[in-house]
Amino acid sequence: MTQRLLVPAPAKLNLYLRVVGKRADGYHELDSLVAFTALGDIVGAEPAEDIRLTVDGPFAGALAATGTPEDNLVLRAARALADLTGRRTGAWLTLTKNLPVASGIGGGSTDAAAALHALMGVWRVDPTPDALHALALRLGADVPVCLAGKPCRMQGIGERLTGLAALPAAPVLLVNPGSALATKAVFGARTGAFSAPLEDLPPLADTASLAALVARGGNDLEAPARALLPAIGDVLAMLRAAPGCRVAAMSGSGATCFGLFDQRESAALAEGYLRAARPGWWVAATRLAGTAPG
Numbered sequence: 519m520t521q522r523l524l525v526p527a528p529a530k531l532n533l534y535l536r537v538v539g540k541r542a543d544g545y546h547e548l549d550s551l552v553a554f555t556a557l558g559d560i561v562g563a564e565p566a567e568d569i570r571l572t573v574d575g576p577f578a579g580a581l582a583a584t585g586t587p588e589d590n591l592v593l594r595a596a597r598a599l600a601d602l603t604g605r606r607t608g609a610w611l612t613l614t615k616n617l618p619v620a621s622g623i624g625g626g627s628t629d630a631a632a633a634l635h636a637l638m639g640v641w642r643v644d645p646t647p648d649a650l651h652a653l654a655l656r657l658g659a660d661v662p663v664c665l666a667g668k669p670c671r672m673q674g675i676g677e678r679l680t681g682l683a684a685l686p687a688a689p690v691l692l693v694n695p696g697s698a699l700a701t702k703a704v705f706g707a708r709t710g711a712f713s714a715p716l717e718d719l720p721p722l723a724d725t726a727s728l729a730a731l732v733a734r735g736g737n738d739l740e741a742p743a744r745a746l747l748p749a750i751g752d753v754l755a756m757l758r759a760a761p762g763c764r765v766a767a768m769s770g771s772g773a774t775c776f777g778l779f780d781q782r783e784s785a786a787l788a789e790g791y792l793r794a795a796r797p798g799w800w801v802a803a804t805r806l807a808g809t810a811p812g
Contacts, residue, residue: 521564521565521640522562522563522564522640523562523563523564523636523639523640524560524561524562524636525560525561525562525563525632525633525635525636525639526558526559526560526561526632527558527559527560527561527625527628527629527631527632527664528554528555528556528557528558528628528667528807529554529555529557529558529617529623529624529625529628529692529804530552530553530554530623530624530627530628530660530663530664530769530770531552531553531554531555531623531690531769531776531806532550532551532552532622532737532769532770533550533551533552533553533728533731533732533735533767534550534551534716534731534732534734534735534736534737534767535548535549535550535735535736535737535738535739535769535770536548536549536550536713536714536715536716536735536736536737536738537705537708537712537713537738537739538712538713538714538715539712540712541675545659545675546675546705547673547674547675548672548673548674548675548676549671549672549673549713549715549716550671550672550673551669551670551671551672551682551719551731551735552663552669552670552671552672553669553685553806553807554628554667554668554669554806554807555690555692555804555805555806555807556804556805556806556807557616557617557692557802557804558616558617558628559575559613559614559615559616559617559625559628559629559632560612560613560614560616560632561592561611561612561613561614561629561632561633561636562611562612562613562614562636563609563610563611563612563633563636563637563639563640564609564610564640565607565608565609565610565640565641566607566608566609566610567607567608568608569593569596569597569600569608569609569611570608570609570610570611571590571592571593571596571611571612571613572610572611572612572613573590573612573613573614573615574612574613574614574615575613575614575615575616576615576616577615577616577617577618577619578613578615580615580618580619580698581613581615581619584619584620584698590613590626591626591627591629591630591633591657591658591661592611592613592629592630592633593611594630594657595630595631595633595634595637595657595661596609596611596633596637598653598656598657599634599637599638599641599643599645599653600641602645602649602650602653603641603643603645605641605643607641609637609640609641611633611636611637613629618694618696618698618774618800619698620698620699620700620701621694621698621699621772621773621774621800622699622701622743622768622769622770622771622772622773622774623692623769623770623774624660624664624770626658627657627658627660627661627663627664628660628664630654630657630658630661630664631654631661631664631665631667632664634650634653634654634665635665650665651665651677655675655676655677658676659675659676659677660676660770661676662676662677662679663676663679666679666681668681668682669681669682669683669684669685670682671719673715682719682722683721683722685722685728685806686722686723686724686725686728686806687805687806687807688725688728688729688778688779688805688806689778689779689780689781689782689784689785689803689804689805690776690777690778690779690785690803690804690805690806691757691760691763691776691777691779691785691788691789691792691801691802691803691804692774692775692776692800692801692802692803692804693753693756693757693774693775693776693777693792693799693800693801694753694773694774694775694799694800695747695749695750695752695753695773695796695798695799696749696798696799696800697747697749697773698773699743699746699747699771699772699773700771701770701771703746704739704742704743704746704771704772705739705742705771706742707742707743707745707746708738708739708741708742709742713736713738716734716735719731725764725778725779725780726764728778729764729765729778730765732765732767732778733765733767736767737767737768737769739768739770739771739772740767740768740772743768743771743772743773744772747772747773749773750768750772750773750775753773753775753799754766754767754768754775756792756795756796757775757776757777757788758777760777760779760784760787760788760791760792761784761787761788762779762780762781762783762784762785762787762788763777763778763779763784763788764777764778764779764780765777765778766778774800782803782805785803786803788803789801789802789803
């Protein structure tokens, strides 16, 4: 029987994001609290003679328009893992693209991380943690935290990860105004002084304490992202006006924003309202995943 593994590739949220410096090589240093949601893409893998990828799902077309198939991080991850482990057989990879492209929620990075997990199972390879971490970082700054797949404080350029105790499984509403936003352009538009990293994070036992940290930490990329795409301001305003929304912020370099809610019912009502009011937007209610109930 052909072995086929399906691995979730959850959306990544930067609950806060502070740009704290810039290295000589041009990479920015960050301080961010990263969490994941129950919603995401799905990566499948099964043995094959060569390495190939099939993409489907609602955002497959948008992904195809962003570059050649060879640029896809899933394929790059597969080839890098094969090189690392000396694997000579291939794999047929599938990607169900449910998340919008270039949207600040780690789509490519979380897909690459899921592909690595799937292929390690299908190929039955087990690289050392250090080698796997280095491979992930070469693929992209967000790939290591996506590979960890749990709430982490992410620092440096993405290589320094500190795992956190489980976060509350807060209801989340994700909203994207329907426009892709290039990370490089957003960082290029950032001006002003760098921020200081936050002090040691407080206990985050409930949605209220988590929302307070989101508000305190902020997102240093919001202002340049809004300058490039003013619709982000409309998204944030509508989220903040939604009944039951404790806090709203932009994730990563945008343009996806999120609202944390006290109740699933409130998030669902806001989802229905925003879908009707702004039919061109992508709106999805979910929850924080890899977390504690309550």
